[in-house]
Amino acid sequence: MEKKSSLSIKSIVAIGIGAALFFVLGRFVAIPSPVPNTTINIQYAILGVFGVIYGPIVGILVGFIGHTLIDLSWGSPWWSWIIASAVFGLIVGFARKKMDIESGEFGKKQVILFNVFQLVGHAVAWLAVAPVLDILIYNEPTEKLLAQGLWAGASNFITTAIVGTALLFAYAKTRIKAGSLKQEN
Secondary structure: OOOOOOOOHHHHHHHHHHHHHHHHHHHHOOEEOOOOOOEEOOHHHHHHHHHHHHOHHHHHHHHHHHHHHHHHHHOOOOHHHHHHHHHHHHHHHOHHHHHOHHHOOOOHHHHHHHHHHHHHHHHHHHHHHHHHHHHHHHOOOHHHHHHHHHHHHHHHHHHHHHHHHHHHHHHHHOOOOOOOOOOOO
16 A cells, blocks of 8 residues: 655645745845854744744754755754754744634734744754754853854744744735635625
């Protein structure tokens, strides 16, 4: 018996488009920050949007592939932060089932849910995953990691809250709400 693929064509296309957008924004729209080797990024807003629309598998793959491409374009991959981006995509992707953005609803409840998921995602990614892996893989100094993790988590949360919320609001407006179509006589 043939096993059916768990990723639809739509999801595969979303992974490609999402990773490309993540790469372009992360590579060419990164804003320098006062913390060394850390920038202010808007690509996490895109990752959050793709996670909410397509779910955790697309979220993890967009984050992993997109961040890998950014790092490769600079020379070599920094695996701890690549994995942290993937973890963020995974966590925010779990919001998909709680929000049902495809129904066209994106009110106060959905805004709060999205921002709670993305806050948890950034906290886990930048205050736990990245620093722990930086120590285990690269033997980085703890003081530096604390500054980088706090800066990355806070700035990514703010940019995702602003840009991601606006993009999801706009996306929801393109969805047809159930019962909104009326038959003409």
